Amino acid sequence: MPAEELGKASRRMRLAFAISSVAFLVVLAVSPVRDYLRAWKRYERDYIRFAQSRPDTKQLLADKPFEIDQIWIPQMQVVDRCTTCHQGITQPTLEDSSVIQPFRAHPHIPHRVRDWGCVICHRGQGLATEVRDAHETTLAWEQPILPVRYIQASCGVCHRSDLPQTPRLNRGRKLLAALNCVGCHRLQGIERPAMLGPDLTNIASKVSRAWIYKWLKDPRTLTASDGSVVVNGYENEDEPRMPKFRLNENELRALSGYLSTLQTETLQPYKFDPREVAAWDRKPDLVEQGETRFRQMFCTTCHSLAVTRAGETKLIGGDIGPELTKVGSKANPDWLTAWLRNPQAYLPQAQMPRYQWSDQDLYIVTRYIESRLTDPTLLSDVPKLQSPTAAESQLGRRLFLEKGCASCHVIKGVASQADYGPDLASLGSKTVSQLEFGNSRMARTLVSYIEAKITDPLSVNTAARMPQYSLTPNDLEAITSALLSMSGNPARAGLENLILPAKHPQFRPAGAFGELFERYKCDVCHRFNGFGGTLAPDLTFEGSRAQRKWMVDFLKNPQTLRPTLTFRMPQFNMTTEEATVLADYLGIVMQTPNVNLEGVNAKQFSPPIVSLGKQLYEVKYQCQSCHTIGSTGGYVGPNLSNVGNWMNPAWLEGWLKDPQSLVPDAIEPRRAFTDEERTALTAYLMTLKQNGSTRTTAAAGRGQ
């Protein structure tokens, strides 16, 4: 090889070496550069600059580790590195919303961040140190961060009973129970009740085929003129308990046909004395009297009626029973009379109390319902329906099972279906790969799946059997929260020890009181030892609170004790014996250990003490701001005009000491009374007595 060629080759070689060594250097430099540019390191440097720009630099940078920071809770297998970037999370001075993320402090909640970590509540990937890995769904991680509006779901994972701080979750749980979701799905913490929808065994004695057709087509009785607002429902939130099934004309005819043949017992019409009826019928204001009676008995405490005022239709009344605006066009009059006399004869599980009716009241109220609570056009859009053919009935019976009707409704002789839909008891801990999205184009996350499924069941699965609900956005969020909280057996070891189970107290009194308790359904509105409704006062300690004689009088003729309350205790027309049985039981059994009835002697209240109490009431503590005596005072607390006949003095003393110890969510503020002041106030209150006023309203109520 000639020398110059050799020189050329070596020069080329040297060049190649030079280039490759530079390339090597560059490659070697990539990793330190990349390391320097890691997001968490950048946030670390940013945090220092941020802290230095504030007056409290020293505090913000005290004990700050300049490395990956993690919260390690071995018992729960938590390793959260979120605090590597969210460095100000525990700094009380950074709570303000003007502090830029990711440095803002966590809002002050009952759990400390250092004790619990982040992902137990917020989900996401705690180990990750990249922004995307930590927050979003990646190939290796399917539980992204939970949107803040659903964060209450995480409270519900451990706190299985309702917390006051989680209204959205509580509302969701309540809706899941009220909308009978448990008819088809297994849900965590919600038991299948004895009755979901009404028993349809004798439905033909109650309604016509045309009405069934109409109801199945669109289960609402009231629609606004634009067709949007519908009222038949739940807490005036416009959602009927019965959802809309997507039935075609054939299916509507078949199902309505089948149901209209269901009648195993012939209805025995209640026999009024025809001479009396003739006398009542002669009254020109019969219907008006019926309406007055309907009002006086406070049917609207549980049932609502649509009232149109100034062009705006509103539901007035309670949501415990069905809305009744058009019930006269629905129910067969004979059935209605029989139902009002004894609801449990038709539906053994009905919540409606069995009133003591006089024949006249029963007749005029029925007449009022039949003639005033009607809508002649209600069934006008229903096609002419003949009596059903055998083929229709057969198809109807099949549809009853196929559509899942048998999950909520019972028909004697037809097997009932429990768990017709998928088990949702652990829906909240499902990963994306366990969900079926079909061909839909939504985001592949658990949250969007649940939202889509509830909004439109067909959007994720065109063959879905689930019926259509129309929920408001708020209710949708509430239900989604409640479903997300159903984590089944938590995947995280150690978490199961933290679960605070929901209590399901029972109160089933026996004996004569038990019979009356069942008859008047006290627990539908009142609460006893944590069991029962929340519409009316908790009666757990009623025996400590009220005097026996007052209880008897009140039960016979209830009055509203709080002027602001719109719901009132119905007038059951109890006999004296019944009222005495109830008052005796409540007085002896329902007592609190915090009130010693023997401890306060009302005889020691001398006139000077009473006048001191009056002064304290009116001047120093201004109780009249909230309480009414006679005709003056406030509307917040109960009317005290008759408190001397109503309450036990020992209860009043205990109440003035600490109201929340007797009724945990009482509105009355706890004040710092001295012992003398408390005695004086009690003495004054015990002098407030009204005599005979209860009788006058009672007489007015029956005054026909």
Place this chain on the structure above:
Amino acid sequence: MRLKLIVVLALLLSAGFGTSCREKPAAAKPDPLARAYDSEPDWNDPQHVISLNYQQAQGKRVFYQYCVWCHADSTPAGPSNRSNLNPNPPLGNDGATLNPLSDDFMRNVITLGGGVVGKSTSMPPWGKTLSQDDIDAVIAFYRAIAQPPYQAPARPGPKYSVR
């Protein structure tokens, strides 16, 4: 010459590679997390919904249990006790009255009652019924729904923003 070019190119490449790996913060795109913890419609204009953070939402809960009876014109039970009192208590969203009052003053009125700070004694003390957290939460709620809106007093120190 060519060598220099190669080196420069290589450096540029590696730099580009390095930066492309750094993630943008999640806030850059429309973020579902930005939706509020809770909300309350503006009392004067129901179409305008005010979003509430955690603390304000707790304040809303306390307000609707204890305060609403006298500090609103409609209550969960219907009528209000407000018109019944003399002087009329301010509405919960009355910014003109409440905005000038400092947080400390509000805390005192609620904890110790109106009489202590020279206001109406009809306002009872809530210090033994509500916790300090509850009271702070209620104040935060009042500030959130105030009309005209509440402006927090200026804080010392420059505002910082991430690059």
